[in-house]
Amino acid sequence: MITALSGQLDSTDQSQSFDALQRSAADPERLVLLTGATVVTMDPSLGVLERGSVLIRGSHIVDVGRDLQLDQAITIDVSGSIVAPGMIDTHRHAWQAQMRRTIPDVDDLMGYLQATLVRVAPAYGPEDISIGTRLAALTALDGGITTMLDFSHNARTGAHSDAAITALMESGIRGVHASMAPHFGDWDGQWPHDLHRLRSTYVPSDDQLVTLRLAALATPDIAGERLAFGPELAELARDLDIGVSLDVMFGPAASAAIVDWEAQGLLGPHIESIHSTALSGRAWAAMRDHGVTVSLAPTSDAQIGLEDGVPPVDEALAHGIRPGLSVDVEVALASDLFTQMRGLLTIQRMRAVNAAYGSLEEPLRITTHDVFDFATLSGARTLQLHDRVGSITPGKQADLIVVDAEAINTMPLHDAIGTLVLGADRANISSVWVAGHVRKWGGQLVGVDVDALRAQVHDSVAAIAGRLAATEARDQ
Structure with missing residues (x-):
């Protein structure tokens, strides 16, 4: 002993x-x-x-x-x-990690899309995907996050997906690889059917540390129909017996889509709604009635200014949904869940007190226990992992x-x-x-050569910058 x-x-x-x-x-x-x-x-x-x-x-x-x-x-x-x-990050775009804080003052969704997904993402090779994903996963572990959903939306080739999922496995984190094609630029057109290969090659069983989900967008507004969730993607997820993580779940367009999915029988607890900002009451009721889970991105909504800028914790709780928390994009935001917990606690309490100010109404405040639950047990429920962790x-x-x-x-x-x-x-x-x-x-x-990783990260940044410079020179 x-x-x-x-x-x-x-x-x-x-x-x-x-x-x-x-x-x-x-x-x-x-x-x-x-x-x-x-x-x-x-x-x-x-x-x-x-x-x-x-x-x-x-x-x-x-x-x-x-x-x-x-x-x-x-x-x-x-x-x-x-x-x-261990804490649970229910949504992070891990491949971007070596581009941390490149746009710290970005103030709307379009600014992020132009700077990162239009300009930088096409310059990533599989090795860059591997390095970014590994850096994000190890940073998560260092910060007490033992489970991370990687919303990997730069799958330009099968090799890019291989790099992302193997980086999760090698890091030792409990990882969820949520695969999606890139928004913009050239790619091989292998998604979503490449998910069959990823399932058989890397995740033949869900009884392992790294599991698989399908990732998609709520609506075609940003990148067209090919990335928008609907019956075809829902059928693929059913065939593979995997969950679905949906990003850009905010505003009137997403609200209408949720109501449509309900009518088509596509909603269920296998679906994760990310952000869920400024959704209609009808959409919230549909998610509640069908067990859809919710991932909040408190600093993303508020700092970048997505839709109304208010992380919808009150709306989720009013409909009996206890959400998980997420980091989202390190290109503009903090890398840890301590920041997300504190940010959400502060925003919700400010909102509650402000709404009741000047009246006799007692503000409905969330507690530190609530936000730690969101970061642990409710986060596990969000990813349908609550039978294992949380x-x-x-x-x-x-x-x-x-x-x-x-x-x-x-x-x-x-x-x-x-x-x-x-x-x-x-x-x-x-x-x-x-x-x-x-x-x-x-x-x-444990077992991480941080000096070697640092050299890889800096080499990757330089390689990406070189490809960007070459592309811009060719386009002039």
Whole structure:
């Protein structure tokens, strides 16, 4: 038995524990006991446990309680820490990661489309897709995101899709590859039928870390009929038994489309509505009635100014839909879910108080528990993964984060969920576990040569810039 003495492990304790974990990583019966932490389970029947323990066998959680002891387990004392479910990013365009903050002040959808999807996206080769996707996935893991849906909408060739999905697999994240053709520029025309190959080659079973979904747009307004969801794409998704993630789900056009899909029998819990901004009441009712899930992009809606600019958390909750959260585009936005939680909490409370100001009405405010639920359990439901992840529940897979609650920005610990939402950041995450495997330890990603990755990222940026310059010179 290896025992670490405190949440702030000294170097010897860290090394001994990590070595024991690495030596036994391939053992499906390995027992690991995390003990002494405040455990935020997000399981309504378990709640928050002071001095709690989590017992992991192989890839699964087998017990949660107080002061658990098991002599044959690798026991890691994480006193002074919070153990919580890994967070879930329900929508990110991962291939863009090496173009982070290239348009930080973009102020409408057209500006984003022109700068990134019209100009830059056609210059990406498969290797650039791989590097961007890997950078996004590893950044997610470093920030406590254990599941990420990659809305991969630059599939110019089958090789581009191969690069994206293999990058997810190699990163160690629980990934969802949502495949879509590019909006603009030349491409091979292989989508959506290439999804058959992706399914058989990479995701023959859904019982693995990386799974597959079909990605599409709500309407033909931006890129034409070929990317717009409808009966043909719905039939393909049914044939492959995969979910559907729909982007640009906002405004009158998307509202009308939702009502049409309801009439055609196309709605169901397999459909994820991304953004869902400025939808009609009729559209919300249709989504509610058919179990459609919702992914909110709080900073995307508000900062870029999509439709009315208000992330529709109140509308979702009014219709009994608890949404997930998403990062969306790193070309203009932050890379983490801490920002999304805080942004949504602030926007909703401001909106509620403003609406009630000057009246006797009591504002309906969401809570820190609400937004952490959106980032974990409700996010898992959004991607139809709630039977596997999203809470620390016996029987679910061990996707966990350990957060230092004694750091300068988190101490002293009074309210664990409040600390996670309002106090913590990626630097406080000491370890990250995906299906019982350690992906971050001692504050560092495991098995990742960051210097080599940095060189690849810079080389990719230079290569893309060179292709863009050549294209622009040819067009002059």
